Amino acid sequence: MSADVELNNVSVTFGSFYAAKSVNVKINGGEFFSFLGPSGCGKTTLLRAISGFQDPSEGSVLIDNKDMFGIGPNKRPTSLIFQNLALFPLMSVSENIAFSLEVRGVSKKDRQKRADELLELIALEGQGEKKVHQLSGGQKQRVAIARALAVEPKVLLLDEPLSALDLKLRQRMRTELREIQKRVNITFIYITHDQGEALTMSDRIAVMNDGEIEQIGPCDEVYNNPLTPFVATFVGENNPLFGTVKDINQNKVKIETPDGDFLSTMNENKKLNIGDEAIAFVRPESLFIPRDGDNFDNQIEVNIESFEFEGNIKNFYATLKSGTRIKFSIPNAIDTSSISSGTKLQLGFESIKSSILPKAQLAID
C-alpha cells in the first residue's frame, strides 16, 4: 500500500528565518521521489515536516489526502531512515527490525516471523541474533531499511542514508534501494545533496535552493532542460556563457557573448526577449573536438590550460578568448595524446545540447 504525499504551500520558519518557503509538490503513490539540494537548502526540514517531527508554520502536509497537522511521527503512516541510521545498539538485529511491532503489542512469535521475512528481503537470513556492531556498513544500511519497513509504512522517508558509505558500496546500495522500492511498492521520498544518487534512483526529483523548489521533473528533463541557472549548475556540471539575446527563432535563441555568437535552445517555460541578459549553458560532455565531416551548430575557440585523468574520461580545462574558463570531457577511448597545455583547439557543440536561461544566480558562485 502506498500513499500520495502532497505539500500545499508549505513554509517552515525558525524565528524570522524561512527554512522552507511556499513549497508545493505532489508526490504520487509508489513513486521514488528525491529532494536534491545543497546543505542548508531546507530539504531535511521538509522531510521532518512530512515525518511529523516539525509541523509546517504555514500550509499543509497531506498524506492520502488527509491533513497531518498535529499528528505525531508515531501516528503517521511514514517511516524515516536517519542519516546515521540510528539503529539501537543495545538490541539484536531482529529486535531492531521488530521494534515497531513490539511497541504495537504484536506477540513475540509474530514479531520473530516478520523479522525473519524482512531479514530474507534484505539478504541477511539467520543473522537476526547478531548485535548491530557486528554488521558491516552495508548490512547496517539494509537493517535500517528492514526496520523502517516492518510496520508496512505507506511512505518511506530517507535522509541521505548512503552518505557514510564508501563509493562502491554506495553505488551498489543505490541499485538495491531501487529494487527494494519496486518490490515493496511504496512511496519513497529521498533526501540528498548528491545529484548522482538522485538521478540514478528517482522517478522524479525536486531541486531545492534557499528553502524553495527551483524545479520538479523527471531526472532527464531536469538534467537536459534546467529551468534556472541554479539547477543548470547544481545538477551535473555546466559551463555558463554570459551574454545578451541577439535573435530568437521559435525556441532557438542566438546569444551574443565576448567569445562569439552561439545558438542555444530556450526552455518553453522561460521566455526571453531580444536584448535580455542571458546565460547559455553547455555541459562538459557536450563539447566535442570536431572530426572531418563534423558540422556543429556552434564553434568555439579554446586554449588548453590543464587536464586531469578521471578513468573513463579525461577532463580538460581551457580558457576562451575573453578569459572565461571552461571544462570539457573526452572519453578515454579517444586518443588525445596530441593535446597538451597551450594547445589551441576548435570545439563544437549542438544547439539542442545547450540551454539558454535568463541571467540569475548560479550554484557554483
Add this chain to the structure above:
Amino acid sequence: MGNYLFTQPFFKKNGKAVAIYFLVAIVFWFVFLVIIPQLYMLDLSFRSNVPPLARGGPQDFYTMEHYQHFVFGSKTSLEAFNFVDLGVFGRTILVSIMVTIANLLFCYPIAFYIAKIANPSTARLLIVSLIIPFWINELLRSFALRILFANEGVINNFLTGIGVIDQSILFITYDIGLYTGLVYAYILLMMFPLYNAIESLDINQIEAAKDLGSSSLRTHWRIVIPHAKPGIVSGCTMVFMLTVGALATPVVLSSPNTLWFPQLIYQWFNMNDNWSRGSAYSIILLIISVIFVLAMMRIFKVKIGEIIK
C-alpha cells in the same frame, strides 16, 4: 630494572616526571589513605576493648564479641537478639534504599530534560542552579531544613497562618525532615552521572523510536534507560553509600526517638570510648555497601568499568 620500568608505555606517554608523580600519588592515596586505615579498623574490630596502655597485654586478645554484640546484644548469651541495634541497622538500610530510589525518580526527569530537551542556555542555567546550593556546607543545609520543618518552623507557621491546618505537623518527629534532608543531601551525585549518561545518547535514537510508533514512556523504557544504565548504577551506588554513612544530616534532622546507624558508630567511638566496637560496626556498614554495589552490578548487568566511565 629501572630502565625496564622507564621503557613502559605509561612512562613514554606521560614523560618521566609526570609518570612518577602519578605513581607516587596513587600509591600513597591507596596504601596510606585506604588500605592501612581499613586494615587497622578490621584488626581493631576483632580485639577486646582495652585502654591504649594495656595494648599487647594479657587483656588484649582477639575476639568476636563486638560482632556478637551487634547481633545478640551480649558478649556471652546467644538467646536474645539485639533488636535495638539490628533495628537501627535495618531501618538505615531500608531508608537508604528508599532514599536512593526517590533520588533516582526525582533526578531522572530533570536529567533528561537538561540533557535532551532544554536549549543549551537553559540547560546551563539549570545546572548552575543545581550546583549553587551545594556551595553551602552540608551541616548548614541540614539546619536550614530543620528551620523549615520544625514544629514552630517556617512551613508550620505558614500553614497555620493561612489557616490550612490548626495544629503543627510533626515533620521532625515523623522523620519527614530527615528523609527530605537525606534525599537532598546527595542529589547531585545522582544527577550528574544520570545527566552524563543521557546526554551521550544520540537524539536520533529517540526520534527513531518515536518514528517507529513508540510512545514516550516506552521510548524511555526501551531506549533511554538501557542506554543510561551505567549512569543509573553509578548514581545509585554513590547515593546509597553516602546516605547509609551519613552523619551530619541525621544528627540535625532525625527525630529524638530514632537513630541512624552511623550515629551508633559515632557513639561507640566518641561517647562510649569503645573503638573496637565502633570499628566492628563500621566494618558491617562497609560490607553492606559493597554487597549493595555488587548486587546493583549483578541486577543491571553492568561491569565496573562502565560505572566509572
